[in-house]
Amino acid sequence: MAKLVYDKNGRLIFTKEMKEEYTILMPQMLPVHFGMMKRCLEMEGYKVDMLNTNHRAIVNTGLKYVHNDTCYPALLVIGQLIEAIQSGKYDVNKTALIITQTGGGCRASNYIHLLRKALKKAGLDKIPVISINLSGLEKNPGFKLNLKLIMRLVYSMVYGDIIVLLANQCRPYEIEKGATDKMVEFWENELLAQFEKSEGLGPSSFRENLARIAEDFANIPVARVPKVRVGVVGEIYIKYSPLGNNNLEDFLLSEGCEPVVPGLIDFILFKIDNRLVDADLYGSNIFKRAVVGLLKKYISARQHELIAAVRKYPQFRAPEPFEVIKENVKDYLGYGNKMGEGWLLTGEMLELINDGIVDIVCTQPFGCLPNHIVGKGMIRAIKNHHDDANIVAIDYDAGATKINQENRIKLMLSNARARMEKESGSAAHTAAKAAADADAEADKVYNQSLDDEDARILDLPDMDVKDDILKNSELNK
Numbered sequence: 001m002a003k004l005v006y007d008k009n010g011r012l013i014f015t016k017e018m019k020e021e022y023t024i025l026m027p028q029m030l031p032v033h034f035g036m037m038k039r040c041l042e043m044e045g046y047k048v049d050m051l052n053t054n055h056r057a058i059v060n061t062g063l064k065y066v067h068n069d070t071c072y073p074a075l076l077v078i079g080q081l082i083e084a085i086q087s088g089k090y091d092v093n094k095t096a097l098i099i100t101q102t103g104g105g106c107r108a109s110n111y112i113h114l115l116r117k118a119l120k121k122a123g124l125d126k127i128p129v130i131s132i133n134l135s136g137l138e139k140n141p142g143f144k145l146n147l148k149l150i151m152r153l154v155y156s157m158v159y160g161d162i163i164v165l166l167a168n169q170c171r172p173y174e175i176e177k178g179a180t181d182k183m184v185e186f187w188e189n190e191l192l193a194q195f196e197k198s199e200g201l202g203p204s205s206f207r208e209n210l211a212r213i214a215e216d217f218a219n220i221p222v223a224r225v226p227k228v229r230v231g232v233v234g235e236i237y238i239k240y241s242p243l244g245n246n247n248l249e250d251f252l253l254s255e256g257c258e259p260v261v262p263g264l265i266d267f268i269l270f271k272i273d274n275r276l277v278d279a280d281l282y283g284s285n286i287f288k289r290a291v292v293g294l295l296k297k298y299i300s301a302r303q304h305e306l307i308a309a310v311r312k313y314p315q316f317r318a319p320e321p322f323e324v325i326k327e328n329v330k331d332y333l334g335y336g337n338k339m340g341e342g343w344l345l346t347g348e349m350l351e352l353i354n355d356g357i358v359d360i361v362c363t364q365p366f367g368c369l370p371n372h373i374v375g376k377g378m379i380r381a382i383k384n385h386h387d388d389a390n391i392v393a394i395d396y397d398a399g400a401t402k403i404n405q406e407n408r409i410k411l412m413l414s415n416a417r418a419r420m421e422k423e424s425g426s427a428a429h430t431a432a433k434a435a436a437d438a439d440a441e442a443d444k445v446y447n448q449s450l451d452d453e454d455a456r457i458l459d460l461p462d463m464d465v466k467d468d469i470l471k472n473s474e475l476n477k
């Protein structure tokens with residue numbers, strides 16, 4: 001059995017021997033993206049289990065081991081990991097945990113310390129915790145982010161974005177139930193098979209895959225009846241995770257809506273862009289700035305390719321490029337607002353509204369100061385510029401009931417439906433009026449042509465024939 005090794009600060013390290021023997025548990029956030037990322041880790045020889053659990057015991061475990069002042073996503077993620085270990089499904093002597101560290105000023109950088117504290121409290125401090133980050137925050141000899149793995153993880157996120165984007169626009173309208181999910185599964189497997197052969201990870205094969213994905217989703221038979229399109233924005237975990245938002249997307253589908261969820265690429269670009277903003281505000285090493293600039297350019301180019309692939313199909317809505325979202329937010333917030341989702345959260349609401357998606361759920365976790373400012377705090381400012389914006393801020397916390405959250409969303413939806421009815425009523429009225437005008441015009445032209453014909457007949461020399469024709473002409477009028 002692998003020996004427990006600690007670094008000079010007393011942190012339990014994930015060793016090379018552990019890589020051979022241990023199962024790594026990872027929390028779930030975005031089912032498609034994280035599902036692909038899990039398999040990318042397995043390709044590198046790690047044994048990984050992704051936690052898809054979603055029940056009340058997770059919240060109770062979180063409340064037991066995390067201070068209840070801590071933001072709700074931290075409570076859920078830590079609760080989910082500890083609940084899984086305590087479920088008895090895993091050998092506590094051969095289990096490790098993995099968690100992301102953003103490296104920013106927000107609490108997301110400190111989840112790992114809260115998790116270790118919780119493990120200690122639960123008597124599970126022999127379980128190593130691996131940090132996954134690009135800031136060089138914590139190192140483990142048994143877990144290395146090599147270039148191949150980084151490329152696979154990055155491309156999983158970008159491919160995940162186009163798959164989710166198109167699936168969300170097909171699922172509510174599909175004629176054969178489950179056709180969209182089958183297509184999602186096909187593409188996850190196809191891309192992972194390519195990754196295994198080190199394919200699909202360069203700009204040209206990426207473009208080729210994007211074109212095929214867009215074409216495949218466009219070929220799913222759908223009935224595009226008008227539905228309320230509901231934008232979902234907010235703190236990243238609560239916005240995406242079914243555990244965090246009480247299956248919000250399923251609820252919206254059951255209400256006959258189309259959920260519109262902004263992709264992960266914008267968040268990645270936002271995080272990279274923050275480094276450049278920091279460099280502008282506080283100065284930075286020229287080399288570091290150039291590397292970050294190149295990374296931003298690379299991912300931005302992939303986003304533009306994704307948008308171009310989607311725009312080929314007019315039935316699909318393509319997202320706006322990151323630069324447009326950044327520009328939109330200029331009159332609302334400074335770019336120094338970068339804790340949590342920062343200015344991006346306001347930018348996403350504006351992007352949706354500019355695209356005609358005015359009905360928005362802004363998901364707000366308990367204890368999340370940054371997103372209360374750039375989310376809930378900006379709703380009034382946005383409404384001042386867009387009176388049609390129908391935004392509802394929904395709080396998610398351990399004490400909030402699902403029924404309460406859903407009732408508030410239903411209220412927002414009833415406003416959306418009333419507006420839609422009014423719009424379709426006035427559209428139907430305009431169409432009916434146009435049709436009546438067109439009929440009247442056609443009658444006028446027809447009667448005029450008959451009058452012209454009468455005039456022509458009056459000039460005929462034979463009076464008997466003339467009378468017959470005129471009689472028929474009267475009957476026609």
Ligand code: SF4
Pocket residue numbers: 071072073074106107108235236339340341365367368369370371
């Ligand atoms: S953004 Fe909010 S919810 Fe997310 S880690 Fe930071 S404080 Fe917590």
